[in-house]
Amino acid sequence: MYISARERSILTLIVKQNDGIPLSDIAKSLEVSTRTIQRDLKGIEDILAEFNLSLKKSINGFGVVGNLDDRVNLMSFLGTLDHEEYTPEERQVVLLSHLLHVREPVKLYALANELNVTVATVSNDLIKVEKWLNQFQLTLIKKRGYGVEVVGDEVIIRRALSKLISENLNEDYFYQILSGVEEEQTAISRVVLKRLMHYVDLATVKKVKDTIDKWRITLVEEMVDSSYVGLIVHVTLAIERLKQGERIELRGEYLDSLQTYKEFALAKSLADELEKVMDIQIPDEEVGYISMHLRAVKWMNQKEEVLEGSDLQLAVTVKKFIDEVGKELNLSLADDALYQGLVAHLKPAMYRMSQRMKIHNPLLEKIKDDYAELFHAVKTVAKRIFHSLDIPDEEIGFLVMHFGSVLEIRRKKAELKALVICSSGIGSSKLLASRLNKEFPEITMLKNASLFELGQFQLNEYDLVISTVPLQGVDHYFHVKPFLSKDEVQTIRNYLDNVLTEKAVVWKENALQPKKGTAPPYSQHFFKVVGDINEDIQFILQQFEVKDLKPDILENNLAYLCKSYQEKKMIDSYQEVLSALLEREKLGGLAIPGTTLALFHTRHRQIKQPFFSVYDLQEPLLRRGMDNQSILVKRILILLAPEEFAEHRLALMSYISALIIESESTIQLFEQEEEIEIKQFLANQFKTYLQDIFEKEWTT
Template sequence: MVINNRQQEILEILFNKKDVITSDKLCSAINVSSRTVRNDIKEINKTFKDKGINISSQKGKGYRLNIEDIELFNKLIKKKVNNLESDYLTKEERYNFIIFILLKNNLENTEYITQIELADSLYISISSLKNDLKIVKEKLEKYKLSIAKVSNKGIMLDGEEEYIRYYINKQLQKSQLFKQTFNSIYQNKVSSISKDDISIIIRENIIKFKLRLTDVSYKNLMNCIQICILRKLYNKKIQYQREYMDKIKNESSSYISEKICSDIKDRFDILLIESDIVFITKHILSSNTIVKSKYEILSMLNTQDLMNYKLVEEIINAIDINFGVNLDSDDILKDFLVSHIKGAINRAKYNIKVENEMLNNIKSNYPFSFGMGILANDIIKKNIGIRLCEDDVGFLSLHLEASMRRLEINKERKVKKVIIICSTGAGTSLLLKVKLQKQFGNQLIIVDTIPWYEFDEKLLSVLDFVISTMKLDSINKDRIVYVKNLLDEEEIQNIKSKINDVQSSEISLDKRFKEDLFFMNSNITNKSEAIKFMTDKLVDRGYINSEIQREFFKREEISSTEIGDLVAIPHTMHSDIKESFICVLILKKSILWDKKQVQIVILIGMANHEQKEWKLSLEKLYRNIVDIQTTTKLIKSSDFNDFINYIKYII
């Protein structure tokens, strides 16, 4: 057995006291109840039985630590402390446990739990529990829930019934322990209708109404109905406005919900009321359905799906115009977007919470695709009058990123004819040839390896491009890729661009930083001030106009550009930006941007004609700058030259 932190603290207090200490003083010192102290002392004595270590109780006086061998005591205590981590809950595990207890009590209709009981179950002090509760409250606030005090007796989960039900469903998807507990409570309380019974009714009705749910959505719908049945037993009702309920009931999915609830009443005599039907309908509306192809949509004459298909085509066309990325040939993307947008629009329309746990990673790793997702959101707003939440924009961005990867793979199947020009000898030429063949396989046909003096412009008429280790005097510079003897990552990307018929600019990312757009030691105190300061400078210097200035603010309203580790990267692409730029602001003190502290603001304006280059450049910048050691060094830059020298090193 391993002692916990609180038991370790008891031993230390008694050891340092070297005398009797009263129960009250010991309880006060570690902020727990006398019962907890008694239980801990019992565990300590059990752990160190036959080791010459014992805590004795003296009636009317208190507790004393008795040690027969001080060296053995020190050795054992050190060993126990070193082994503590394996059996001790992490902070995150404690937060999840508190949430679990609060939800479990809510499901069982338990009025409250005292903080002392909760602290005892976690083996922590009251003061530690109070700190944990602050974090738990923040986590619950995202779901419009809170922790309420019950007449100074204890605490309980609090919030509107609909939000409590959504959170129960979320935990059923996330926590295996909670799922087991929920199933146990359900089986004990609801004997007339099992999970299998519900599944049969759902299956019958989705087949009847030709609704094709994904496996995840099917399981969530089953959870949703179980929750409705269980909450009914405690007379827990959702309060909806009459106008809102009528609006939901006009949706075609309402017929499915009504029939499911009718079957439950007819077969098992369990009556789910009107608000339950609305709750179930909202779940169906927001569910992900099995993807239909364009041909299925056309043959079924589904008006809504046809409208969404036209919307997707408009999005893809806008991405081509604004980002220079042509995704029109990817039918897989179109089919998936039609399915996703249908659920996303319903989620936004009825304010249904969706959580994208990958959102921060998507924004950091795929900023270019996320920008396309924001453009898609603007088009949805223009056509439907509804703006998707940031989490759904993240999901859209993943579909767009996957499409670009698919098209890139298809392009890589193209075979290009090249020659190698190398000035350093046959051995080096052969090594370079082997490296190219290993890297690109059958994507490259290496026609020949020649010395520089044999190069003739006429060769280009039968080649796709030339790979050379030295500068050549040629009028077709865009058909020549310069490499070192050993291929580096940037050179490999350049060759990939040629294989994929992508024109790659020779301007490296560090050249985008300009001294006249570098500012330090500003006393700015918030995000709006920072963006205004930087864009005002850009307007004054002729880089942007007032319309583009507004675009930066608009982009920030849609989705925060903070990326962590004290960095924010506001950015936009616009047809009126003639020359791409990177503007830098280093603040004296960090400011709260949205949810994170920021001290370096890197504001980027991308010219439309350079859009293809910017995908890799932007991702490279995000990838290399998100590191607290890197940002700390950049913050300490003495001037622009100092800053740019380090930027060159990291990118």
């Protein structure tokens, strides 16, 4: 069966959307017109039919009807295809590979024919290709009647090729190819590999690998995997370019300086072996080029002996670097592991930067997101300390990882206690607690409480007091939204880093071990606790429903639901419970940021039984979110508990609210799935919850 690249992309989009995706969104994603997508839909229907699936059109757009196994089979099949057509990203990678390898003008129509697209499409792709080349100071020449050509120094051309490969070909897949076992890999990597092999014979790659493997046996130290793969690619490209007559040119004085380093001798010994195996002459300039790569290699268990000269200067610079970052963050960062790690990292890194050798950091965006303030501090100080170097964000990201690992270890060693306060104690407080657990793993004991329970606690026993409502007479606490904003997370983080991570750690191992001669503390009370929780679980699952609400304002629908709860004897006065739910929303928004859900929850004396259910709105409504922003809500969740409820029973209700935002997959579950799927999920989670209770009782 032939499936075009666009059909593949359309199928991938609609199969993943349970609620449907609008035609305009599909067209926008694929950068084509809606008319083009409409023409493709007939072919999409035929392909779906082959997998016992069908195309569904609803008010939300297009989706797929069929069971999960058939969907999985379709997605698996799409992943195995060899494509003759390319997505825009694939086309740009193919164009880059072609233009970097062919050092002569290429006509636009020839590129268009090869890619099976129009000349206009190629011209548009070349705009993005040119931006990618600019980072290497390479020039893309485009002239009418002349064609397209990349112009630049051969050293830079090879660096660009290495960067292109490293961005799209991971180490695991590279090993698979060399071993002849090609397993699943992203489509973009297959395209890059195919194009690389068009210009580089696989047999050459294997010969280079085998030669490097034999040469590595003679080395005292072992290089890390990423450097090993990089060296294979680096040398293979050098040999292929030599065969094509493209030689490196290095200034005499620069080549002389390279020969003074130990890496040149290593490069020379490798070149001698390659000459025998490949039957090729490798000039000194190429040996110098290989030595440049070896100087930037990372070695296993790399430790720097700081003795004199450049090493001593680097050591002093690293100490200053650590101190300055500490001042930026108002922290003491003195740590021997951090110092040793940075010295080992920066020696090859500084050489890479001085030679403008590009490096790929696949974790860069996550590092920027997770360590925003640290990234800013490290970048600011690095540019000040290493002012003579142009430091890319990729290198900054690796430096941040060194600092971040030390901070994480320090945080994990701190045993901190936190008290979380909200008006009801079951909904917002648990949502907040979940965020705190995720953002601050150093908090090892976290207690939830309602506002009217505040007087029962000695606040000075807690390292941190956080509340979703204003507290009277409390000297120091953090007043936050139930769904912590990034600014609030950063404020709390600063407090913990500046004050609490310096506290002495006292491990209380004896207190955690059972006393000698005592039996595990099973008692009648324990079994009552389990019995209560089991009873609540059974009632919640029995009453749980996912139900459509009538097209009406939300307040009327809530009134209808509360009346139904009263009829089922779960509450006494529906008016009072309704009023409590609406008042709770006025205290702070109930819509969950980043979702289409709103969690209406309360504890009240008129509530007799714990309850949880999900309801679909006929028309989405804008409601106030926990971050005080307006959020489009499609589903509401109702969570109710009696006002006088034992702590162990209240904990179960809090557990339910935490499940909702536990992960992206649970959010999607509560946003999209039907009653049977959510009910089964809850049952499985409740089982785990009970097992944890037994396990804790057994081990404490």
